[in-house]
Amino acid sequence: MAAPLLSSLCCRHSLRHCSPRRFARNDLSFFRSLSTSISSEKSLVLSHVNEDAGVAILAMNRPPANSLSLELNEAICTSLKEIDTNPKIQSVILASTNPTIFSAGLDVTELISPDDQRLPKFWNSLQQVYIDLYGSRLAIIAAIQGHAPAAGCMLAMACDYRIMYGGGEGSTVDGRKRKSHIPTIGLNETQLGIAAPPWMGQLLVRTIGFRPAERALALGTLFPPMEALIEGLVDDVITEESFSPSADTIHALEKLLPDPIRNQALSLVMQKAFQEAELYAKISPQARVASKLVTRSESLKDMIASREADTEYFCSFICQDTVQKNLKKYVEALKKKSKSK
Numbered sequence: 001m002a003a004p005l006l007s008s009l010c011c012r013h014s015l016r017h018c019s020p021r022r023f024a025r026n027d028l029s030f031f032r033s034l035s036t037s038i039s040s041e042k043s044l045v046l047s048h049v050n051e052d053a054g055v056a057i058l059a060m061n062r063p064p065a066n067s068l069s070l071e072l073n074e075a076i077c078t079s080l081k082e083i084d085t086n087p088k089i090q091s092v093i094l095a096s097t098n099p100t101i102f103s104a105g106l107d108v109t110e111l112i113s114p115d116d117q118r119l120p121k122f123w124n125s126l127q128q129v130y131i132d133l134y135g136s137r138l139a140i141i142a143a144i145q146g147h148a149p150a151a152g153c154m155l156a157m158a159c160d161y162r163i164m165y166g167g168g169e170g171s172t173v174d175g176r177k178r179k180s181h182i183p184t185i186g187l188n189e190t191q192l193g194i195a196a197p198p199w200m201g202q203l204l205v206r207t208i209g210f211r212p213a214e215r216a217l218a219l220g221t222l223f224p225p226m227e228a229l230i231e232g233l234v235d236d237v238i239t240e241e242s243f244s245p246s247a248d249t250i251h252a253l254e255k256l257l258p259d260p261i262r263n264q265a266l267s268l269v270m271q272k273a274f275q276e277a278e279l280y281a282k283i284s285p286q287a288r289v290a291s292k293l294v295t296r297s298e299s300l301k302d303m304i305a306s307r308e309a310d311t312e313y314f315c316s317f318i319c320q321d322t323v324q325k326n327l328k329k330y331v332e333a334l335k336k337k338s339k340s341k
């Protein structure tokens with residue numbers, strides 16, 4: 001079903017052939033044309049479908065932090081492509097097997113003393129994840145149970161709806177009682193001495209508006225759940241007080257979730273994500289996709305057109321001495337913090 005258009009995506013000319021008329025035709029093929037055929041290590045994501053509900057799950061599974069390596073990026077694209085080929089599926093829940101980290105953003109070890117062959121491939125794979133998520137015909141619901149800094153936040157923003165865990169003492173994340181965990185979300189790149197690329201920064205602008213995004217980008221703000229909700233960075237924040245699960249939802253989730261994360265059927269965030277996914281799945285796909293084209297096609301075209309230049313800029317920026325120094329310092333601090341636990 002999905003058109004084999006990897007070449008068109010990797011090459012920045014793909015959307016030149018998409019006339020405004022074509023976009024106006026409520027055409028599903030635009031979204032299909034954004035599919036990829038990259039093959040990869042599948043266990044880095046767990047995916048499964050519940051055809052009765054029209055919903056799929058795609059859970060990132062790269063311990064310890066779901067940091068985005070070349071291989072994880074490719075695995076996300078491959079899995080999404082597989083789901084896309086199933087005509088019974090209209091919605092996907094993008095989640096994490098780690099109940100306290102959605103994704104820690106780019107794997108910073110990819111950025112330090114990088115291999116000059118791998119670095120552009122790595123960046124290209126991240127661009128592809130964005131294109132495939134943001135341009136998917138599927139409605140994608142982000143179930144953000146844990147932290148989502150930098151490129152982790154980008155993943156969430158590229159979805160159609162974002163649900164975040166509100167945290168709190170003694171709350172349940174995957175059904176078990178655990179100590180307080182308050183996730184944060186945002187583009188914190190400047191805290192690492194780097195800047196979000198234009199397409200990622202503009203995605204924040206489109207999500208929360210110009211002035212709030214300008215300030216958040218400059219300061220590298222990581223928002224706790226309620227602040228993220230107020231800013232419009234997430235659409236819903238779930239706490240035990242705010243949401244009552246239904247037995248039907250839990251049952252449907254048990255059918256959907258793969259074995260290693262079946263216990264997440266008890267997670268309130270997952271339950272709300274499933275309900276939202278069902279809601280999207282009930283809308284006429286043609287109408288839903290056409291409405292998505294209205295808001296997303298122009299920025300996607302622009303991003304794809306500047307893809308090569310973006311990769312060149314990224315590679316030369318990352319290799320600068322000062323940037324390397326900043327990144328090394330950041331990783332040392334991260335390791336030190338992790339060891340001191």
Ligand SMILES: CCCC/C=C\CC(=O)SCCNC(=O)CCNC(=O)[C@H](O)C(C)(C)COP(=O)(O)OP(=O)(O)OC[C@H]1O[C@@H](n2cnc3c(N)ncnc32)[C@H](O)[C@@H]1OP(=O)(O)O
Pocket residue numbers: 064065067100101103104105106107108109147149150151152188189192194195196197314317318334335337338339
């Ligand atoms: C031109 C540039 C373009 C830039 C575009 C995007 C930029 C990025 O995405 S850069 C990455 C930004 N990410 C971060 O700043 C997050 C860093 N991580 C954290 O702040 C915390 O780990 C987090 C809040 C996510 C979770 O905290 P904890 O639950 O307390 O876990 P730990 O800190 O103990 O981490 C566990 C383990 O994971 C390793 N880790 C964490 N993040 C990353 C990462 N981004 N890349 C690689 N590895 C990461 C961390 O070092 C720990 O490993 P061990 O030391 O081996 O235990």
